[in-house]
Amino acid sequence: MIRALALLLLLAPAGLAHAQRSASPRAAALIRAGDALLRAGDRGSAIGYYREALQADPRSTRAYERLGDAYRGRGSHEDAREVYEAGLVRDPDAAPLWLGLARTLIEAGRPDDAARAVRSLLARDPEHREGLRLRADLARERGAWSEALTAYRALLAHASSEEEAAELRRYEAALRLLARPLDPVSSPRACGPTSTPLRRALARCP
Numbered sequence: 001m002i003r004a005l006a007l008l009l010l011l012a013p014a015g016l017a018h019a020q021r022s023a024s025p026r027a028a029a030l031i032r033a034g035d036a037l038l039r040a041g042d043r044g045s046a047i048g049y050y051r052e053a054l055q056a057d058p059r060s061t062r063a064y065e066r067l068g069d070a071y072r073g074r075g076s077h078e079d080a081r082e083v084y085e086a087g088l089v090r091d092p093d094a095a096p097l098w099l100g101l102a103r104t105l106i107e108a109g110r111p112d113d114a115a116r117a118v119r120s121l122l123a124r125d126p127e128h129r130e131g132l133r134l135r136a137d138l139a140r141e142r143g144a145w146s147e148a149l150t151a152y153r154a155l156l157a158h159a160s161s162e163e164e165a166a167e168l169r170r171y172e173a174a175l176r177l178l179a180r181p182l183d184p185v186s187s188p189r190a191c192g193p194t195s196t197p198l199r200r201a202l203a204r205c206p
Contacts, residue, residue, distance in 0.1 A: 027057035031066055043074050061087060065096045072100065077108040093124050095131065102134055111138055127158060140175070149175040 034049030050067035053060060064087025071080035084101035087094060098121035105114035115138045121131040136151035152171045159165035 024057045024060070027053040027060050027063055030056060031060075031063055034066060034070070038070065043070055046070055059090055061091045061094045061097065064090070065094070065100060068097070068100045068104070072104050072107065075107075077104050080104045081108070095121055095125060095128055098124075099130055099134065102138075106138070111142060114138060115142070127154070129155065129158065136171075140171075145175055 030049045030053035034046040034053065037043075037046040037049060047067065047070045050063055050070055053063040054067060057063065064083055068080045068083040068087070071077075071083060081101060081104050084097045084104065087097045088101070091097070098117055102114040102117040102121070105111070105117060115135070118131055118135045118138060121128060122135060125131065132151050132155050136148050136155065139145075139148035139151060149172065152168055152175060156165060156168040156172060159168055
């Protein structure tokens with residue numbers, strides 16, 4: 001059923017832009033109704049409303065997000081994945097859909113695919129905080145110390161509070177020890193004769 005819905009939405013003619021715009025208020029109302037049902041604990045009925053919202057407005061990123069999240073919340077990871085991916089075909093810059101897809105893949109036991117989804121998000125928005133945090137956590141869990149260190153450094157550069165910065169510095173310090181043989185900045189070879197100018201600059205070589 002979900003595959004049929006995704007196919008229907010993907011094939012919806014782009015020329016129906018005016019009709020879709022007029023359907024958007026109905027889609028928004030259906031999403032609000034679904035949200036209310038979800039808060040009341042009726043996930044099954046909420047899913048029905050979110051699907052109706054997508055039929056009313058196949059371009060609604062919010063409807064894709066809500067439907068994918070609802071499927072993920074009940075453990076229907078394959079359905080959630082299909083919804084997020086269908087939404088990303090429509091709007092490849094939708095960060096909530098990339099995050100939802102990545103988290104679905106993590107819960108489905110596919111961390112490598114999840115990491116690829118996060119990298120796709122960060123390729124579009126390199127400073128996306130949730131994406132950077134997820135990339136760092138995934139890399140750390142996979143033992144990819146150098147990748148985790150890169151992500152934590154990026155987070156540290158944009159820390160929103162001293163408390164967050166202190167936490168990130170602790171992670172960075174631990175990861176520098178783990179990644180030292182691999183990290184192009186902290187490795188002893190960073191200042192060697194074969195090092196590139198950029199690498200030497202990042203490592204603050206004399």
